[in-house]
Amino acid sequence: MNIILFExxxxxxxxxxxxxxxAKHIVKVLQSKTGDSLRVGMLDGNIxxxxxxxxxxxFPFVVELSVCLTGLPDPPPAIDLLLAxxxxxxxxxxxxxxxxxGVDTIHLVNANRVEKSFWDAGxxxxxxxxxxxxxxxxxxxxxxxxxxxxxxxxxxxxxxYLPELASxxxxxxxxxxxxxxxxxxxxxxxxxxxxxxVGPEGGWVDFEVDKLLTAGMQVFTMGNRILKVDTAVVAIxxxxxxxxxxx
Amino acid sequence: MNIILFExxxxxxxxxxxxxxxAKHIVKVLQSKTGDSLRVGMLDGNIxxxxxxxxxxxFPFVVELSVCLTGLPDPPPAIDLLLAxxxxxxxxxxxxxxxxxGVDTIHLVNANRVEKSFWDAGxxxxxxxxxxxxxxxxxxxxxxxxxxxxxxxxxxxxxxYLPELASxxxxxxxxxxxxxxxxxxxxxxxxxxxxxxVGPEGGWVDFEVDKLLTAGMQVFTMGNRILKVDTAVVAIxxxxxxxxxxx
Numbered sequence: 053m054n055i056i057l058f059e060x061x062x063x064x065x066x067x068x069x070x071x072x073x074x075a076k077h078i079v080k081v082l083q084s085k086t087g088d089s090l091r092v093g094m095l096d097g098n099i100x101x102x103x104x105x106x107x108x109x110x111f112p113f114v115v116e117l118s119v120c121l122t123g124l125p126d127p128p129p130a131i132d133l134l135l136a137x138x139x140x141x142x143x144x145x146x147x148x149x150x151x152x153x154g155v156d157t158i159h160l161v162n163a164n165r166v167e168k169s170f171w172d173a174g175x176x177x178x179x180x181x182x183x184x185x186x187x188x189x190x191x192x193x194x195x196x197x198x199x200x201x202x203x204x205x206x207x208x209x210x211x212x213y214l215p216e217l218a219s220x221x222x223x224x225x226x227x228x229x230x231x232x233x234x235x236x237x238x239x240x241x242x243x244x245x246x247x248x249x250v251g252p253e254g255g256w257v258d259f260e261v262d263k264l265l266t267a268g269m270q271v272f273t274m275g276n277r278i279l280k281v282d283t284a285v286v287a288i289x290x291x292x293x294x295x296x297x298x299x
Numbered sequence: 300m301n302i303i304l305f306e307x308x309x310x311x312x313x314x315x316x317x318x319x320x321x322a323k324h325i326v327k328v329l330q331s332k333t334g335d336s337l338r339v340g341m342l343d344g345n346i347x348x349x350x351x352x353x354x355x356x357x358f359p360f361v362v363e364l365s366v367c368l369t370g371l372p373d374p375p376p377a378i379d380l381l382l383a384x385x386x387x388x389x390x391x392x393x394x395x396x397x398x399x400x401g402v403d404t405i406h407l408v409n410a411n412r413v414e415k416s417f418w419d420a421g422x423x424x425x426x427x428x429x430x431x432x433x434x435x436x437x438x439x440x441x442x443x444x445x446x447x448x449x450x451x452x453x454x455x456x457x458x459x460y461l462p463e464l465a466s467x468x469x470x471x472x473x474x475x476x477x478x479x480x481x482x483x484x485x486x487x488x489x490x491x492x493x494x495x496x497v498g499p500e501g502g503w504v505d506f507e508v509d510k511l512l513t514a515g516m517q518v519f520t521m522g523n524r525i526l527k528v529d530t531a532v533v534a535i536x537x538x539x540x541x542x543x544x545x546x
Contacts, residue, residue, distance in 0.1 A: 076335055089380040104530055116474055125523075126522075126523055128524075149450065149527075149529075149530045152524060152525075152526055152530055153526070153530065153534065154524055155523065177382075191525060191526070191527055192524040192525055192526070193524065195522065205343050234328075234544060235541065236541070236544075236545060260416065271476075275373075275540075275544075276372075276373055276440070277375075277399060277400065277440065277441065278301045278399075278438060278439055278440055279399055279400070279438065279439070280396075280399065280438055281402065283396045283399055283533055286530055286533040286537070287400065287533055287537040288538075289526075289534070289536050290533070290534040290535075290537035290538050290541075291538065291541045293522075293538075294482065294483070294537075294538045294541045294542070295541070297483075297522075298483060299483060
């Protein structure tokens, strides 16, 4: 936890009182004392400093902070993710990791090789997935929660939603083993905003690849090595970031 | 499991008999039948095809393969990793992920912020960590096991071992928040082989950074976002691969 984040409704008269895992973190890990300063931020708001007003060091822990917010954190890279719904335990990790890397919107979509049971996971409820996004923000020192969009049916997503969405991106990228172009060859100039797609374990089926290409996506190759979904999400994000930072 | 890997001593007269999780995978996931072909490889050896000679489909599963090895898989990228020893559960995942991405040697080193208990983990014995490397190879379709080097004392590693090692690399790279140069600015031309360093959660202490720089490492910035160790290992590897593939 590299920043203590709180909800807007937790702030009253520039004060926040923490009684949960954040209080425990301040007591046990940071070992903060009255008068110490901490980096804090309001979810979807500004970051700043807080002074520790009081600490109850014994369980149940209570920490009172006096907060001074100063400005927005640096914007995350303009990268969105289109992800075939992975199994819940992997989705949790991906949500945290890609939020830490910086993402604006995550589209979770069905695919032929997505197990039906994955759609029954409670994790797709906002109150369930939100903590994993916050975990990523606490890691990366950011306050901007990524938006989650859930598409339970591939075909209407690919035929109706994606073509409209596509017009908002400078590139839409799909890693595919049969592609010949490298990522850098797909991008001309400095790309402004990018959507990248990662399929299910076992990959998209041909029908899905066709639909995604028709909707405006471009294939590129990451080489011959086959990566697990969670590795691919981070690896492709990093390669795209690297290209976007190029001058 | 995108390739079935076996040990050299499992091969006798071009035949391999499997009775463990690999047999289960062939029966349950691949649902292979007698006469089917499978992609196989010998650890630290060639890859090729195998024909299923016989299958016992009930527990305990047994699969007999007739193997024809044809050649080495593509070489992995010439990237080595210097990693401050992470907690065992994270190390397992990192070993699999970085093996899948492709790495030649992984140096595990002590650091000020490495918890002493991590060194007591059985995972540092070859028979314990080897399955996680094999897991990465099975994912990426490779046979070359990365080499693991364990350095329990930072100072002799940084003062004696690393300066000698450094002469073998075209670049030695250390991601650091205070750096100003981007990765692409650190590399001139197409780098041949690279060692990159990832510190412990909380980072290297100043003394360690000084020693690593003295030994020949260069700092670069990944931006302001702080990444967890497992995310950083994949993210930096991917950015370096991206630069190495550039023409």
